[in-house]
Amino acid sequence: MKTTQQSKKLKKFVKRPSELRQDLVSLDWIAIATGRAKRPHAFAARQTFVHDDTETCPFDNLEKSGNEKPTLVYGKGKKNWSLLAVPNKYPAFTDGHSSCPISVPVGPHNVMEGVGFHEVFILKDHFRNLAELPTVRVRELLHAYRERYLSLKDKSCVNFISIFHNHGREAGASLTHPHSQLIALPIIPPDVRRSLEGSERYYLGEKKCVHCVMLAYELKTKSRVVFENSCAVVVAPYASHAAFELRVFPKSHQPHFETMSAKEEQCAAEALKVALWKLFKGLGNPSYNYFLHTAPTKSHQYDHYHWHIEVVPKTQVWAGFEIGTGIEISTIAPENAAKFLRSIGDR
Amino acid sequence: MKTTQQSKKLKKFVKRPSELRQDLVSLDWIAIATGRAKRPHAFAARQTFVHDDTETCPFDNLEKSGNEKPTLVYGKGKKNWSLLAVPNKYPAFTDGHSSCPISVPVGPHNVMEGVGFHEVFILKDHFRNLAELPTVRVRELLHAYRERYLSLKDKSCVNFISIFHNHGREAGASLTHPHSQLIALPIIPPDVRRSLEGSERYYLGEKKCVHCVMLAYELKTKSRVVFENSCAVVVAPYASHAAFELRVFPKSHQPHFETMSAKEEQCAAEALKVALWKLFKGLGNPSYNYFLHTAPTKSHQYDHYHWHIEVVPKTQVWAGFEIGTGIEISTIAPENAAKFLRSIGDR
Numbered sequence: 001m002k003t004t005q006q007s008k009k010l011k012k013f014v015k016r017p018s019e020l021r022q023d024l025v026s027l028d029w030i031a032i033a034t035g036r037a038k039r040p041h042a043f044a045a046r047q048t049f050v051h052d053d054t055e056t057c058p059f060d061n062l063e064k065s066g067n068e069k070p071t072l073v074y075g076k077g078k079k080n081w082s083l084l085a086v087p088n089k090y091p092a093f094t095d096g097h098s099s100c101p102i103s104v105p106v107g108p109h110n111v112m113e114g115v116g117f118h119e120v121f122i123l124k125d126h127f128r129n130l131a132e133l134p135t136v137r138v139r140e141l142l143h144a145y146r147e148r149y150l151s152l153k154d155k156s157c158v159n160f161i162s163i164f165h166n167h168g169r170e171a172g173a174s175l176t177h178p179h180s181q182l183i184a185l186p187i188i189p190p191d192v193r194r195s196l197e198g199s200e201r202y203y204l205g206e207k208k209c210v211h212c213v214m215l216a217y218e219l220k221t222k223s224r225v226v227f228e229n230s231c232a233v234v235v236a237p238y239a240s241h242a243a244f245e246l247r248v249f250p251k252s253h254q255p256h257f258e259t260m261s262a263k264e265e266q267c268a269a270e271a272l273k274v275a276l277w278k279l280f281k282g283l284g285n286p287s288y289n290y291f292l293h294t295a296p297t298k299s300h301q302y303d304h305y306h307w308h309i310e311v312v313p314k315t316q317v318w319a320g321f322e323i324g325t326g327i328e329i330s331t332i333a334p335e336n337a338a339k340f341l342r343s344i345g346d347r
Numbered sequence: 348m349k350t351t352q353q354s355k356k357l358k359k360f361v362k363r364p365s366e367l368r369q370d371l372v373s374l375d376w377i378a379i380a381t382g383r384a385k386r387p388h389a390f391a392a393r394q395t396f397v398h399d400d401t402e403t404c405p406f407d408n409l410e411k412s413g414n415e416k417p418t419l420v421y422g423k424g425k426k427n428w429s430l431l432a433v434p435n436k437y438p439a440f441t442d443g444h445s446s447c448p449i450s451v452p453v454g455p456h457n458v459m460e461g462v463g464f465h466e467v468f469i470l471k472d473h474f475r476n477l478a479e480l481p482t483v484r485v486r487e488l489l490h491a492y493r494e495r496y497l498s499l500k501d502k503s504c505v506n507f508i509s510i511f512h513n514h515g516r517e518a519g520a521s522l523t524h525p526h527s528q529l530i531a532l533p534i535i536p537p538d539v540r541r542s543l544e545g546s547e548r549y550y551l552g553e554k555k556c557v558h559c560v561m562l563a564y565e566l567k568t569k570s571r572v573v574f575e576n577s578c579a580v581v582v583a584p585y586a587s588h589a590a591f592e593l594r595v596f597p598k599s600h601q602p603h604f605e606t607m608s609a610k611e612e613q614c615a616a617e618a619l620k621v622a623l624w625k626l627f628k629g630l631g632n633p634s635y636n637y638f639l640h641t642a643p644t645k646s647h648q649y650d651h652y653h654w655h656i657e658v659v660p661k662t663q664v665w666a667g668f669e670i671g672t673g674i675e676i677s678t679i680a681p682e683n684a685a686k687f688l689r690s691i692g693d694r
Contacts, residue, residue: 021586092668092676107564108557109585164667172666183668191673210455217454238456239368291671312670319519320511321439321530323659324638326538329439 022103022110058089059122059177065089071119071151072144083140084122085148085182091118093183100157101186115157117184119148126177129167131273131280133178138276139269141180145292146265148182149258153297158184160192160296168287170314188296195293196302203304209253211306214238223335226342227274232267234275236334236341243316243332244283244341246275248309255295257307272309274346279313282344287314369450369457405436406469406524412436418466418498419491430487431469432495432529438465440530447504448533462504464531466495473524476514478620478627480525485623486616488527492639493612495529496605500644505531507539507643515634517661535643542640543649550651556600558653561585570682573689574621579614581622583681583688590663590679591630591688593622595656602642604654619656621693626660629691634661 058065068087075082093116101113121144123130123137130138145163152158165180166173188196202210218224218235227234231251236244248271250257250264260268272290279286290311295302315331322328405412415434422429440463448460468491470477470484477485492510499505512527513520535543549557565571565582574581578598583591595618597604597611607615619637626633637658642649662678669675 106585107568108560109564160672162668162672164671166666170664172664172669181668185672185674189672189674191671194673213455217456221454238453289667289670291667293671310671317517317519318665319513320636320638321509321528322519323636324511324538324640324657325507325509325532325536326541327532327536 022112054126057126057175057177059175059179060126062086062122072148074140074144075124082124082137083144085119085144086122088118088120088181093118093185096152096155096157096184098157112186115186117152117155117158117182119182121145121148121180121182123178128178129276129280129285130165130178131276131285133273135266135270135273138273139266142265142269142272145180145182146258146260152182152184153258155184157186158297160185160188161294162189162192162291164289164291166289168285168314170287170317171289173287192293192296196295196305199302199305209304209306211249211308212253215249215251224338226278226338227271227346229267229270231264232271234271236338238334240330240334240337241328242312243330244279244286244313244337245330245334246279246311246341248272248275248311249306250308253306255302255305255307257292257294268309272311275311277347278341278344279311282341283313283315288312289314369459401473404473404522404524406522406526407473409433409469419495421487421491422471429471429484430491432466432491433469435465435467435528440465440532443499443502443504443531445504459533462533464499464502464505464529466529468492468495468527468529470525475525476623476627476632477512477525478623478632480620482613482617482620485620486613489612489616489619492527492529493605493607499529499531500605502531504533505644507532507535508641509536509539509638511636511638513636515632515661517634517664518636520634539640539643543642543652546652547649556651556653558596558655559600562596562598571685573625573685574618574693576614576617578611579618581618583685585681587677587681587684588675589659589661590677591626591633591660591684592677592681593626593658593688595619595622595658596653597655600653602649602652602654604639604641615656619658622658624694625688625691626658629688630660630662635659636661 054060058067062084067089070084070086072083072085073081074084093114095115096117098115101115103110103112121141123133123141125133125137130141149161149163152161162183162185163180167178199210202208202213206213214237215233215235218238219228219233224236224238225233226236226246228251233249233251234246235249237247248268250260250268252264254260254264276288276290279288288311290309292307292309294307295305316329318328401407405414409431414436417431417433419430419432420428421431440461442462443464445462448462450457450459468488470480470488472480472484477488496508496510499508509530509532510527514525546557549555549560553560561584562580562582565585566575566580571583571585572580573583573593575598579595580598581593581595584594595615597607597615599611601607601611623635623637626635635658637656639654639656641654642652663676665675
C-alpha cells in the first residue's frame with residue numbers, strides 16, 4: 001500500500017488546468033485533467049468511498065459541500081427539490097464561456113486547453129438505484145438532460161455533449177448517491193467520430209440509416225429484442241461489446257436526441273427504466289454505465305445518424321487483451337442474454 | 348447478489364464456440380467467446396479468486412488441473428522448470444490449425460469463426476510479482492514470447508499475435524500466480540489497425556517513422572523519460588491514456604519485435620523490469636496490464652511501424668465518459684508522472 005508520505009509526494013506533482021493532447025498516431029484526443037486528482041480517492045484505487053448514510057453524502061448536504069449554484073432545479077422549492085443539476089466540483093473541463101481553445105504544436109505533438117462544461121444531475125433519493133425508481137423519475141432525468149443540453153449546445157466552443165451515468169464502484173462511481181453527468185466538449189470525441197463515420201459510410205453506400213437497418217432486422221427476427229413499446233426498443237446488439245450490453249433506440253429515425261417529442265421521451269424513459277430493472281433483477285444489482293450517443297451540436301451534416309443510449313453492465317474487467325487490441329470479449333451471445341433478460345419481469 | 352438458481356438459469360444460455368462479429372458501424376470486430384464463461388468467476392464479478400497458497404493454485408498443480416501438454420518448457424526437467432507455455436484451458440480462440448475462417452453475412456451483419464491460438468506463459472514463482480523478479484527472469488519471459496511468436500506467426504490463419512500480461516484483480520487477472528498470455532488472431536484488431544494506419548499516414552506525409560520522431564523529441568527534452576539504457580527507453584507518453592502509463596521502446600527503428608537481437612532483448616527486459624519496479628514501488632503494487640504492439644505477421648507493408656510494450660497501471664476505472672467517448676482522462680500530466688517515477692530507485 002502507498003504511504004501517506006508517497007501520497008503527498010505525488011500530489012506535489014499535480015497541476016491544475018486540464019488540457020487535450022492529440023495522439024500523434026491515432027489522431028485521437030486524450031485529456032489530462034489534473035484538477036480531478038483533488039478528488040479524495042485519486043491515486044488510491046483501493047480506498048472505498050461508500051456513503052451508506054445521508055449524513056456524510058455530499059449530495060445530501062449540498063449547502064455544506066461548497067458546490068456552485070444549481071443550473072437547474074425540479075420540484076417544489078429549495079428543500080423539496082426532486083432533481084438538481086449543479087456544476088461538477090471536480091470538473092474535467094471548465095470555463096466553457098471563455099474564448100475557444102485552439103490546437104497548439106508542442107514539438108511534434110498538438111495540445112488544446114480543456115475548455116467546456118461539466119455538470120452533475122443529482123436525484124433526490126439517496127438509497128434507490130435508478131432501476132428501482134418509477135418511470136416518472138427516469139423521465140424527469142431524461143427531461144433534465146435535454147434541458148441542460150439545449151442550454152449548452154449553442155455555446156460557441158461546444159461541439160459535442162456527452163451525457164452518462166455511472167452506478168457502482170466497478171463502473172467508476174465515486175459516490176453511491178444516484179447521479180448522472182454531462183460534459184460539453186470543444187472536440188468530437190474519437191469513439192463518437194468513429195460511430196459517425198461508420199454511419200456516414202453506410203449511408204453513402206446504401207442510402208439508408210445503418211441503425212434503422214439494424215433495428216428493422218432486430219424487430220423482424222426478435223431474438224435480441226429485450227423490450228419494446230410504441231416508439232422505443234431495447235436490444236442486445238448483434239456485435240455486443242460486453243456481456244449483457246443493451247441499447248435503447250427510438251424507433252423512428254432521429255439524429256438528435258434533444259428534438260424528441262414528449263411521447264418519445266416517455267417511450268425512451270420507460271425503455272431505459274425496463275432495461276435497468278432487468279439488469280438489476282437478473283444480474284443482482286451489477287455496476288453499470290450508460291451513455292448517450294447523439295449527433296454533434298453544430299451541424300446538420302449528421303442527418304444519417306440515429307441517437308441511442310448504450311447500457312454497459314460491468315460483468316467483466318477490461319484486461320490486457322481488450323486494452324491492447326480493442327477487441328472486447330463478450331462471454332454470452334447477445335441473443336442468449338436477451339432471452340434471459342426477457343424472462344425477467346418488466347417491473 | 349445473484350442466487351444460485353439464477354446462476355444456473357444463466358449458464359443454460361451459454362453456448363460453446365467463439366465467433367467474431369463485425370460492428371456494422373465501426374467495422375470493428377468483437378468476440379463472442381462463450382466457452383470462457385465456463386471459467387468459475389464468469390458473471391460473478393464480486394467473487395474473489397485469490398490463491399494465496401500454492402495448494403489451490405492451478406499453475407502450481409498443473410498435473411491435476413487438466414491442462415494440455417506444454418508448448419514450451421524452460422529449465423531443467425519436468426519438476427525443475429522455470430517457465431512454461433501451455434494452451435489456455437478456457438481459450439477465447441481455438442483450432443488455429445483448422446481451415447481459415449471466412450466472413451459470413453447474417454442479415455445486415457458479418458460474422459467469422461473465432462479461429463486461433465490462446466496460450467499462457469507461467470512463471471515458476473507463485474508469490475513474486477514480475478516487478479520483483481530479477482531481470483534475467485523477465486528476459487527469459489520475453490525470449491519465450493518470441494519463441495512462441497515465431498512458432499505461430501506463419502500458420503496460415505494467423506494475422507496478428509497479441510501478447511499481454513495482467514497483474515491484479517482490477518486488471519482482470521483471474522489468478523494471482525504470475526502469468527502472461529498470447530492470442531493469435533485471424534484478423535488485425537481494431538486498435539492495432541488504427542495504430543498501424545496512424546503510423547502509415549505519418550510516414551506517407553513526413554517520410555519518417557512517427558515513433559522515431561516522438562522518441563527523438565523525448566530523448567532531447569528528457570522530461571517524460573523514466574529510464575533508458577543503450578538500446579531501449581521507457582517514456583510516459585505525451586498523450587498518455589491513463590495516469591502513470593509507460594511505454595517501452597527499442598531505440599532503433601524496428602517494426603517486428605521478433606527480429607530483435609540478443610542485445611536488444613537484454614535492453615528491453617531491463618527496461619520493462621525497471622518500469623514495473625518503479626510502478627510497484629512508487630504506487631504501492633498497483634494492478635496493471637501490459638501488452639505488446641508489433642506489426643502484423645503476414646506482410647512487409649508495415650515497415651513504417653515501431654514495436655513497443657505499453658504498461659498501463661489501473662490507477663483509475665473507465666467510467667461512462669471514457670467508454671462513451673473514447674477520451675481517457677489522465678489525472679496526472681505524464682511529465683509529472685515521469686518526474687515522480689525517476690525519483691524512485693531502479694531496483
